Amino acid sequence: QLQLQESGPGLVKPSETLSLTCTVSGGSISSSSYYWGWIRQPPGKGLEWIGNIYFSGSTYYNPSLKSRVTISIDTSKNQFSLKVSSVTAADTAVYYCAVTMVTALSYWGQGTLVTVSS
Amino acid sequence: QTVVTQEPSLTVSPGGTVTLTCASSTGAVTSGYYPNWFQQKPGQPPRALIYSTTNKHSWTPARFSGSLLGGKAALTLSGVQPEDEADYYCLLYYGGAWVFGGGTKLTVL
Numbered sequence: 001q002l003q004l005q006e007s008g009p010g011l012v013k014p015s016e017t018l019s020l021t022c023t024v025s026g027g028s029i030s031s032s033s034y035y036w037g038w039i040r041q042p043p044g045k046g047l048e049w050i051g052n053i054y055f056s057g058s059t060y061y062n063p064s065l066k067s068r069v070t071i072s073i074d075t076s077k078n079q080f081s082l083k084v085s086s087v088t089a090a091d092t093a094v095y096y097c098a099v100t101m102v103t104a105l106s107y108w109g110q111g112t113l114v115t116v117s118s
Numbered sequence: 119q120t121v122v123t124q125e126p127s128l129t130v131s132p133g134g135t136v137t138l139t140c141a142s143s144t145g146a147v148t149s150g151y152y153p154n155w156f157q158q159k160p161g162q163p164p165r166a167l168i169y170s171t172t173n174k175h176s177w178t179p180a181r182f183s184g185s186l187l188g189g190k191a192a193l194t195l196s197g198v199q200p201e202d203e204a205d206y207y208c209l210l211y212y213g214g215a216w217v218f219g220g221g222t223k224l225t226v227l
Contacts, residue, residue, distance in 0.1 A: 039218075047156075047164065047207050047218040060214040064119065096163055103152035104169030105209060105216070111163050 002027045004097045004109035012091075012116050018084040022097030022109060029078045030055045035100040036080045038071060040093040041111075048093075052100060053080055087116045120144060122210050124219040129227055130198045138222045139190040140208030146189035147210065153191035154209040155184055157202075158221075164207060168193060200226050 008020035022036070029036065037052035051061040053071045061069050065084070073080040084091055094111040121143040130136040140153060147153060153171050156164040166175050168184035171191065181199070185192045191208055203226040208219040 046221045047158075047209075049209070049216045049218055052216075062215060100216075103154075103211065104166065104173070104175070105154050105156075106166050106169070106175065108163040108165075 002099055002107045004099065004107060006095060006097050006109045006112040008112060008114070010113060010115060012087055012114060013118050014088055014116055015086055018082070018087050018091060018114055018116070020082045020095055020097075020112065020114070022080050022082075024078045024080075024099075029073065029080065030075045033101055035060075036071075036073065037098050037100060037105075038082045039096045039098055039108075040091075041096070042090075042093045050082065050084075050095075089116050092116045120212055120217050122208060122217045122219040124206075124208060124222045126220070127223045127225065129225045130195070132198060132200055132226055134198050135194065135196045136198060136224065137187070138193045138195075138206050138208075138224070139187065140192070140210065140219050141190045142210055144212075147186060147191045149186065151191070151210040151212070153184065153186075155182075155191075155193045156207045156209065158205045158207065167206075195224075198226055202226055 003025045005023045012018045035052040038050040051071050053059045068085045070083045092115050094113050096111045097109045099107050123141045155168040158164040167178050172184045181197045183194050206222045
């Protein structure tokens, strides 16, 4: 069974870049059946899909975040990453990494809280 | 901007049946939107329940079922248990991008 684990700083200053990594175990990130993605949830609010990446490097982003978001993949480390630039307090959220198997968003990481504050 | 709408809250009695729905601002939801459903309890990550409208994951209890109903995706819980009290989210596919619904808070009372 696939397992995902997020890692990265829990505190980021306004206007800086948020960077998170998701480490995948129990399977290969190079599988042709999987899309690797990020989802966030502000405290007390709903879920927001951020974007996906395929093992080939093809990416799909939420149009409302596209100008500030980059998702990348490192097949040698079985990891994928998220960068969100020019963050504000509105980017404070629990960030989840997850895997979509064709049309099924199946497995989630435990999530990591990122707070944007000076 | 595409909006996916769910009932903000619903209440059901233990042992009862309840249906949650998921509507798209673009029109009727079809199987091509590959509706997914998730359950989230406080302090936990979401757990996948249903994918591609009707398909259950290996861990999904039998009392959960997915369907299309009146132009919307639907999640039906039959024989509701107290542990089903949670937030439920739908997720729809829009040609490469996915959009979550705002979530339904289900109370079992």
